[in-house]
Amino acid sequence: MTDVATAPGSLQTPLWRAIAVYRIAALIYAAALIVTNISFYLRPMFAWPVLAVMAAWTVFTTYAYADAARRRPPLLIADLVLTMAVMASSVLIVGREALTLGKPTIAVAWHVAPVIACAVGGGRRAGIAAALAMGAVDIVVRAHYDQAATTGAVLMLLAAIAVGYLVRIAEVSQARLQRAIELEAATRERERLARDIHDSVLQVLALVKRRGAGLDGEAGELARLAGEQEVALRALVTNPSRQPDSTVDLLSLLMPFESTTVSVAGPASAVQLPGGTAREIAAAVSAALDNVTRHCDPQTRAFVLVEDEPAEVTVSVRDEGCGITPSRLAEAEAQGRLGIAQSIKGRIAALGGKVTIASSSSSGTEIEMVVPRPRPMG
Structure with a gap:
């Protein structure tokens, strides 16, 4: 099962409750038929212990399936195997002759519950596998292979397919709902920050x-x-939710940084990226060059190199300054000076990329930003 299925407040929870209600109702129905048909049984004295096992298992599974952490394959398989055993006991208790004449098995409709549980807990494939296994046991126990005997197995199979499909829809809906909640929370946080920024x-x-x-x-x-x-x-x-516009040449955004101390180099052809992605990379480069201006000698040379590859774009900003020690980066972040932590790393991480920083007092600092190209839609 997925994390969505086991999350608190999952949309699957009502389905598990419905299975518990069905199992209890099916147990009552099975008990009524046992009382009605016990005079036709070959060994009626064994019917009551089996009914007691069915009742105990119904109580156990009702509480077990109520906890999402226990809705795992071991419990589902145990549920299926025990129900098959109850079905098979019908040969001993009811007798082959009575079953051939059409008398119901001990489980009657109770045996459908684990099939539905497998469909809810494991999806359509698990439900279909459980339905085929349970249907085969049902047909073998009844010992006649006409249309009436196979109808129950077919209906059980169709129920497993329908429930599995319903579960898939529930999981997708749950994921979309969770995403909507996260987006709403993020929007509220942006609005709060916007108010604070406006006021200060x-x-x-x-x-x-x-x-x-x-x-x-x-x-x-x-x-x-x-x-x-x-x-x-x-x-x-x-306008914090501005959507990216058409593609933009990244080099056209980086070339304005070129000066007597800053050199920009890249491919001869344009480096086309979605507008939002290109602007974020340019902003990160600007933050890196700003660090050079603020922390190094005014005449320190800096170099911006753009590498365009089919799957990703790499932008390197290298300077000939005094370098940055790891402790200095941690200290700056602790003091709220988030130039590298947010302006560079935060921007690139939001684009799905990564930042690598190499620095020494003798060779300066190199910040390498690798951003994957967005995959084409369709």
Whole structure:
């Protein structure tokens, strides 16, 4: 069974309750027929112990199947085997002659319960296998192979197929419901973050932009940058679920980073990626280059290399700076400075990729970002 099937609140839970109700009703029906037909039995004294076993097993399975952790193949197989044994005991108790004349077996309709349980617990294939096995035992016990004898086995097989299909639909519905709940929770969290950002960061950026407007030098440059970041951040928080647009050449987004200290190299042809994927990679590269600017000498050289392969795109950002120690990365993340943890690793991980960082004091730092190409639909 899948995790969806065993999860708390699974849509399969009502089916297991229905099996328990059916088994109890079938037990009552079997007891009534035993009382009615016991005078025709070959060995009637054995009917009562078998009925007691059926009653005890009904109670046991009712509680056992109520716990999702116990709905496993060992219990399903034990249920099937014990029910087959009860069916086979009909030859000893009812007698071959009475069974040939059409008298019901000891189990009557009680033997259908484990077949349905296998269909619910293991899907259509398990249900079909259980129905074929139980149907074969039923036909052999009855010892006549006419249409009337096979009808019950066929109906049991059809029930297993129908229930297995219903279970598959329930699992898909459960998975979609879980996904919808997760998306709703994520949306609420984004809305909360958007409110917090609006009440704090955006207002500070707007204030810096207004106070620095018209100033010269670094103060004016800071005001201009604050204004640009305010616009970008406001667009992000007001439209967090923006869908990727048509394909974009990744190199066209990376070439603007080229300067006297930054070199960008890549294939001669365009590196086409979905717009959202390309922008996220470019943002990660920007964060990596920003780390070089902030933590290294202003004249430190940096190199951006793009490798385009059929299954993935690799972007490497290498600098000739002083390097980054592992303890420094952990310390920065603990202090809330999440440039590499979120701006780089977080972005690439969200695209299904991975980030590798190699650094030393003698050769600088190289950040390698590998992003798989999205598979074509259809």
